[in-house]
Amino acid sequence: DTAVSQTPKYLVTQMGNDKSIKCEQNLGHDTMYWYKQDSKKFLKIMFSYNNKELIINETVPNRFSPKSPDKAHLNLHINSLELGDSAVYFCASSQRTVRELFFGEGSRLTVL
């Protein structure tokens, strides 16, 4: 069983479109994250939820909106996609008292 699963794995879309990436974890963790990894492998935290509450909201365009329907799910919706949004987006989870992160396999977004 995959611990942290995200879909889709690949996403190719046109500028201006809206898209969503879904993430689910079956580890029973209370904290979930969205990271963006650019072409130079640089990892940037975007959002983090603890028990469905937003606790980290880094400076990202408000075209990006996370949503956590429950502790096991954290989705990312992106409006009006731009070329600069092309990247690999990683979902991760952890238990608050244990700082080890478990990552999904990533969703590669290409905006044309």
Next chain:
Amino acid sequence: SQQGEEDPQALSIQEGENATMNCSYKTSINNLQWYRQNSGRGLVHLILIRSNEREKHSGRLRVTLDTSKKSSSLLITASRAADTASYFCATDRDSNYQLIWGAGTKLIIKP
């Protein structure tokens, strides 16, 4: 913000040799972690070392932490082709769940 800096950015060695990667950071930390990322995959946690620890081992991995120099090193002994990956350090400086990541070291093990 990016705090950790890995050094070197890239490292290419022969299979069987030891590989050493370094990570420097700027502020005081609670702990430091190392992760591996194989090409096209997610990051995998390798080891966590707390600020009051100086050395930690896990299999062929050895991590050291020098808080006075604000640096850590990851040593992989007897490298294998499967160790080819990017290695990232991440520091944990406060309780707001935010890890600060380095830019990674790309390790290539030549057969």
